[in-house]
Amino acid sequence: MKNYSKQREAIIAYLDSVYTHPTAEEIVKGVREVIPNISLGTVYRNLNDLVANHKVLILHIDGDKDRYDGHTAAHAHLKCYKCGKVEDIFLKDDQLSVLKEIGGEDFSLDYNALCSGCKIEK
């Protein structure tokens, strides 16, 4: 990641603009609105670099594709076991300090539970 590339900037801009935890395929579809012929391989390669540099978070989901999150401020994820949706859980300062105390700054915290929508239905 030593040179500028408009493809990478467009990927970052797209991830900044959404709060939906898209897959690589959803990202390439979104970025193609701006760069019509960007290839899926380019998206994967840049996402890997961005993840390695902590600019983007990767979410591994049981039996599903990886998802990506451009909003790196510490937060937890709730994976709904009913509908599969991933929701953000925003952490309070005191919760955050406990998490950092356990094992450092760089963590991921994922919950299996019902999302707000499915909780209401139930």
Added chain:
Amino acid sequence: MKNYSKQREAIIAYLDSVYTHPTAEEIVKGVREVIPNISLGTVYRNLNDLVANHKVLILHIDGDKDRYDGHTAAHAHLKCYKCGKVEDIFLKDDQLSVLKEIGGEDFSLDYNALCSGCKIEK
């Protein structure tokens, strides 16, 4: 998972006996000491069932195979970004209650940091 199977029991026993977060291939290798012709597909199928029933934890690791953990008491994982090893972090009661307060009982908490070995070397 309605009938008994010695294959599943052997998988559970193997996972109980180790603290190394093995992959499916390591598990099949270990279980073959007891059931020489158990197949990898059987291991995967049983692991999926056990994960769905919260008897076993699954660990998704960036760019690597999934790993499994038979010790389901709540704990965090430290993935060493230098050597790749996964270590358990045991949680204190007050830390645990904060985690449950955030999003419920069923969570996974993973840290990217240096493991105890690599920390010393450094």
Added chain:
DNA sequence: TATAATAATAGTAATGATTACTGATTTAAA
């Protein structure tokens, strides 16, 4: 017990998300 119905298995084939490759293009430094 036998018998029947269901569940699980071994072995193998197929899948598909992700990565690797290649020749062309872009970037950035001298």
Added chain:
DNA sequence: TTTAAATCAGTAATCATTACTATTATTATA
């Protein structure tokens, strides 16, 4: 500019995991 390094699009390859199938094991019932 010229040159070297980085990145790209497009496509082929990989390989962890899942799906399939014919056989065997388990459980329930008579």
